[in-house]
Amino acid sequence: MISKEEITKIAGLAMLELSETEKTEYSSQLSSLLGYFKDIQSLDLAGVEPTNHALVADNVLREDTAAPSLGQKTVVAGAPATDGKSYRVPAIIETEEQP
Amino acid sequence: MKYEAVIGLEVHVQLSTNTKIFCPCSTRYSGNEPNTSVCEVCSGQPGVLPVLNAEVLKRAVKTGLALNCSIAKRTKFDRKNYFYPDLPKGYQVSQFDMPICEKGYIVVNDGLAEGKKDKKIGITRIHMEEDAGKNVHGADGKSSFVDYNRAGVPLLEIVSEPDIRTSSEAKEYLEKLKTILKYIDVSDCNMEDGSLRCDANVSVRPAGETKLGTKVEIKNMNSFRGVQKAIDYEIERQIKVCESGSKITQETRLYDEAKAVTLTMRKKEEAFDYRYFPEPDLPPYDIAQKDIDAIRSTLPELPDAKFSRYLDEMQLSAYDASLLAGNPSLAAFFDRCAAGYKNYKAITNWLLGDISKKMNELGIDDIFDARIRPEHLLEMLALIDNGTISGKIAKTVIDEIFASGEKPAKIIEKLGLVQISDDSFILNIINEVVAENPKSISDYISGKEAAVGFLVGQIMKKTRGKANPRIVNEMLITELAKLKNA
Known part of the structure; x- marks a missing residue:
């Protein structure tokens, strides 16, 4: 069972704001999801290589040759806020002032 | 009580490929307007597919070989999840449990001339990842502006073992690493431009203790000197905390170059829970032994081997040999001269003496950016040897080569410098x-x-x-x- 505290933490990591009702709801939904993995864990998988990828295509590479980019206007057109050149975001402050 | 510092370095180097790691946007955007080298892939639009740049994989392997690493037979990418405005996708494509290179080392021997012994600094791993964009802080203090030109530029993260004990050893490690990377021509390695960046993990413990102390990560150092000063400050700060009976807090601190102090970085709750998982959009890569061998065959003579050759075969002093071997361009220049002239000491004296002095005066870092060529020096040495000019006049000739790029014989004729033996x-x-x-x-x-x-x-x-x-x-x-x- 996934606790409401764990839901709050996961939501925080995903930058999601959840209501109390949603937390309760997701707590039970995620718990049942994890239940599936319990079933899988009960299988005897000795000698089976772990799968870390579903694709069979290996070694897909591209040559190091440049192609045109989108252009500044197009790039910032999708920004929620802009000065016409860059994405504008709330000020980022990185340090506390005491050494 | 006597304390000992334990230091590990994480170095990020930008690979000087033509294009970004997963898309064909150009990496030559320096001086251009913001967001002009950006496409759907590196700005993280929905539904796009990244494709790995073959040159990035090749350079990662080359770097691993030059740093004595074992190369993975199979490697894959993972997503490192965190939110920050300069990270368009909300995750960085990086490598977690199957990095391209592991278990290497760098030999630090910068003090050899002073009789210090070699020391091996272990390299835990090297992995490939994408760079983030750049935040520019607004003048009003209310906004920051994000430029994604740098987002997706290929990086290698080179992680050392905590084998380093002093700030000067850290500097030696960085200098050696930079020299090797320049020899193999994978990165510009310019700390001021940000193509080489270094974070330091620093902890202290009572001398003789084998358990590690609580480590603090220091970021934001912009020069090798800055790294050295930040580490010195941090060691002293931690010792003071320990001696006052307090405990070190595990945290990230930013180095403030102007004040020469480290400051606590605003703590982001659970910021270190990156929830890595395999990147589903990039398939794993198998590295064939024949490809590794082919890349190994492209490796040039590396600084340690060069140093030994200069010392043992050419009888240069340890000091001269380390100066030459530590500078890839100067070493290449020397090697080309040495192929045509056997008085190696004379070549070295001119290169490390008057020619280096002239380069300093003119602010030239790379000898191949100057007008002097190995052929010039060889011709000049021959003219000294046959008595046409004196060593003193040769200094004037050097000045004139730097100014005009003309051949020594022509300069001597033009300026009437022929030595009088009459x-x-x-x-x-x-x-x-x-x-x-x-x-x-x-x-x-x-x-x-x-x-x-x-x-x-x-x-x-x-x-x-x-x-x-x-x-x-x-x-x-x-x-x-x-x-x-x-």
């Missing part, structure tokens, strides 16, 4: 000087040998340095002996 001409000058300096002559006759030096100086002055000093010396002594015995 006995009768020199004898005339000697007679003039003897006549003009009766005091020095009587000094000499009364036994003051030092007067000879003064007289030679006067003769050289009269001939504007063009007289052959060996002949001047011989003839002057003969003339003085005649006077003395008269």
Whole structure:
């Protein structure tokens, strides 16, 4: 069972704001999801290589040759806020002032 | 109590490929407007698919081989999840549990000339990842502006073992790493431009203790000197905390270059829970032994091997050998000269003496950016050897090569620098000087040998340095002996 505290933490990591009702709801939904993995864990998988990828295509590479980019206007057109050149975001402050 | 510092370094180097790691946007955006080298892939639009740049994989393997690593037979990418405005996708494509290279080392031997011993600094791993964009802080303090030109530029993260004990050892490690990376030509390695960045993990423990102390990560250092100063400050700070009976807090601190202090970085709750998982949009990569061998065959002679060759085969001093081997361009220049001239010491003296001095004066870092070529130096050395010019005149020739790029023979002709070896001409000058300096002559006759030096100086002055000093010396002594015995 996934606790409401764990839901709050996961939501925080995903930058999601959840209501109390949603937390309760997701707590039970995620718990049942994890239940599936319990079933899988009960299988005897000795000698089976772990799968870390579903694709069979290996070694897909591209040559190091440049192609045109989108252009500044197009790039910032999708920004929620802009000065016409860059994405504008709330000020980022990185340090506390005491050494 | 005596304390010992334990230091590990995480170095990020930008690979100098033409294009970004997962898309064909150009990496040559320096000086361009923000967001002009950005496409759907590197700005993280929905539904796009990244494709790995073959050159990135090749350079990662090359770097691993040069740093004595084992290369993974199979490697994959993972997503490192966190939110920050300069990270368009909300995750960085990086490598977690199957990095491209592991278990290497760098030999730090910068102090060899002073008799210090070699020390191996282990390299835990090297992995490939994408760079983030750049935040520019607004003047009003309310906004920051994000430029994604740098987002998706290929990076190698090179993680050292906590084998480093002092700030100067850290600096030596970085210098050696930079030299090797420049030799193999994978990155520009310019810390000021951000193509080489370094974070340091620092902890202290009582001397003799084997358990590690609580580590603090320091970021934001912009020069090797900055790294050294930040580490020194942090070691001292941690020792003070320990001695006051408090505990070190595990945290990230930013180095403030202007104040030369480290400051606590605003703590982001659970910021370190990156929830890595395999990147589903990129398939794993198998590295064939034949490809590794092919890349290994492209490796140039690396600085340690060069150092030994200069020392053992060319009989250079450890100091000269380490200066040359530590500078890829200078070493290449030296090697080309040495292929055509056997007095290696003479080549070294000119390169590390007058030529380096001239480069400093002109602010030239790379000798191949100057107008002098190995052919110039070889020709000049031959002209010194056959007596056409003196070593003193050669200094003028060097100046003129730097200014005009002309050949030494032409410069000598143009400036009338040919050394005077004509006995009768020199004898005339000697007679003039003897006549003009009766005091020095009587000094000499009364036994003051030092007067000879003064007289030679006067003769050289009269001939504007063009007289052959060996002949001047011989003839002057003969003339003085005649006077003395008269």
